[in-house]
Amino acid sequence: MISRREFLQASVAASAIVGVSGIGNWSRLAAQQRLTQDQLLQFDTFGNVTLVHITDIHAHLKPIWFREPDTNIGVGEVKGLPPHITGLDFIREFDLTEGSPEAYALTHSDFTALAKTYGRMGGMDRVATVVNAIRADRPEAILLDGGDTWHGSMTSLITKGQDVVDVMNRLGVEAMTSHWEWTFGTERVQEIVDGLPFPFLGQNIFDAEWDEPAFDPYTFFERGGVKIAVIGQAFPYMPIANPGWKFPEYSFGIRDGRMQEMVDEVRAEGAELVVVLSHNGFDVDRKMASRVTGIDVILTGHTHDAIPEPVLVGETILIASGSHGKFVSRVDLDVRDGRMMGFRHKLIPIFSDVIAPDPEMASLIDEGRAPYKDQLEEVIGKTESLLYRRGNFNGTWDDLICDAMLSERDAEIVMSPGVRWGASLLPGDDITREDIHSVTSMTYGECYRTEMTGEFLNVILEDVADNLFNPDPYYQQGGDMVRVGGMGFHIDVSQAMGSRISNMTLLKTGEPIDPARNYVVAGWASVNEGTEGPQIWDVVESHIRKIGTVKLEPNSSVKVTGV
C-alpha cells in the first residue's frame, strides 16, 4: 500500500499546473492563452468524497491584487516550516518556477511585474465558476467556509455583512465557522445566523455566564455513501483580539479537550471521516492536530496562508487555502471501511483573467454594489508605490495609514493594527474609496488621540510581540506586529516576553523614548468600548486628498533580529 507521504507526492505532481514557464516577460494576452481555465480546474477525480474549502475572503467579492508576505517568521518548533517560508525559499521548497503563475500567486517575489503579466486574482464570480465545475464533476462535493467572510469591505460595512451573506448563500456554502463576523455584534450575528441555510459551527463558542456550549459543535453529511462529520472551531481569541464588548454573551478559547470529546462523540455516532473546519490559525491547528486524535482533515484558516501541499501531522492532513478569494482548495478523499485511505489535493489559484466569471454571481455582486457604486469608485488619489500590507512588520499600506494619522491627528507616535487583511495596489493605480476601505473597514474604526508614557508604549510592543512570537502556538493570537509610525525600535524575536523590544527611538528627534515621558499617540481599532475619534478611512482619505499622489520611501525603522 502506498504511504500517505508517497501518495501526497504523487498527487502534487498530478495536480501541478502544466504548460507555463518563463519569467514574467509575456504580455497579458500570452499568459491568458497559455494558462487556461481547464488547466486550472484539471483534477483527476479520486475516491468517494470531495471537500471544497474557501476561507478568509474578508468580503472581497471582486478580483484584487494581493501580494503575499515577504516576512513570516516562525519561532520554536515551527521555525523554517511552512507557512513560515517566503519568496525564493518558498519557490524552492515547493519546486515552483520563478516567474510562473504559481510563484506569482503564492509569493511576493517580483510582484509588480508578475501582477501585470498574470492579472488580478479572486472574485467570487470566478470562485462560483470553480465551485460549479467541481460540483459538475462531483455533485456531492461539500463546500465549507472557514470564516472571516462577512467583514472587510465598504459594502459589507454598510450592509452589515448582508452583501457577502447573499453571495455565500448563492454559492451554496454548507457550513461555516467564524471570527470577524462577531465584530458586527451579537444581535446582528444572531439575525444573520437565524437566516442561514446552513449551520454556523463552533465547538469552542460558550455562553460566557454559564460556560456552556452556545452553538452547534458539528454537523453530519452523508455523501458518496460516507458519513462525514464536520466540527467547527471558531477563532479562539475573539474577546481579546477584537472588542469583546460587542459580543459579551460569549466566551471562546481553544478548548482542545472538548475538541477531543467532539471527535470521540462523532466517531461513536458512526462518522467515518472527521473534518475540522477551523479558524485557529495554522500553527495552532498544527499543535491541536498533535494533541487531538481522530481528526482526518483540518481545513485551516485565520493566518491567511496558502500552502500548495497538505501538511501532515500524524494521521491528520492540514489544508491552508489562502485568503481574499485568491484560492479554493479541492480535497478528494478515499474513505473506506470507516477510515481515510488516501487523498488528492489541489490549491486552485483564482486567476481572474483566466477563469470566466459566473454570470449569475457576477450580477448578484453588481446588484449589491449598485446603490453605492459612486461612493465606492470615487478616485481619491494615485499611488506611485506598490501598496501592500501582508507581512510580520510594516507594509507600505501601513506606512501610508501611519503617515495619515501623524499628519491628520497631529501625533508624535501612531499605531496601526497588524491585521492580515486588505488588498494591494500597483504603482500607477488610482486609489479609490473602496481601496481605502479594503485595508481599514471595521465596526470599531475610530481613530483615537491620547497620551501614553514611553513605558506603556514598550508594554504594548512587548505584549503584541508575544502574541506573535511566543514559541507555544497556543499563546499566539495570529495577526502580525503592531505597525508603528513616528517611532523606531529593535525586536529580537528569539527572546522571551519583556525582552524582545529595545532601542525605541522617537524618529522626529532621534532621541531614545523616555519611559517616564508622555507622548501624543494616535491609533485605531481599539478594543476598548467608548473609543472616540474620526473613522480611520476618513483620516486616510483626507491625507491622500492633500498629498494627491502617494510615494513612500523604504521604511527601515524596525530592526529585526533573532530570526
Add this chain to the structure above:
Amino acid sequence: MKLSRREALVLAIGSVAAAAIPMTAYAAVEEAIATFTGGAAVGDAGVTLTAPEIAENGNTVPVSVSAPGATSILIVAAGNPTPGVCQFNFGEAAGAQAASTRMRLATTQDVIAIAKMADGSFARASSEVKVTIGGCGG
C-alpha cells in the same frame, strides 16, 4: 546528588515559576502548597486542570479541576499577591471529584492544582494563563 522530597518539590515549582515571581510571592506559593501537602511528595498524574491559555478577562478567569478519587483539591495562582485561590473538599458521598470556579489573575502566571487522594498521596497539575492587553487580531 540526591534530593530530598522537599527539595525536589521546591525545585520543580521553581523551574516553572521562579523567573516571573518575586521572592515573597514565591515563598507564599511554596508555603500554601506545603501547608496542604504537609511536605509530602507530589506526583504528576491524577489531576486535570482546565484553564484558558489566554484569559479573556483577567478579572474573572474560569478554571476547572477534576481528580477522581480525591478528597480535596487546592488551587493556587502562583503570580497573585495572595496566591491561595480556594480548596475544594469532597465528602464520601460526592458523585464526582470535580469543581469549577472563577478567579482573578493579576498578570500572566501559572495556575497550580494539587489534589489530595483518598490514600493520602498528592498529585499536581499546572497551566500557564496569559493575561494580555489584547487588540490587533488579524
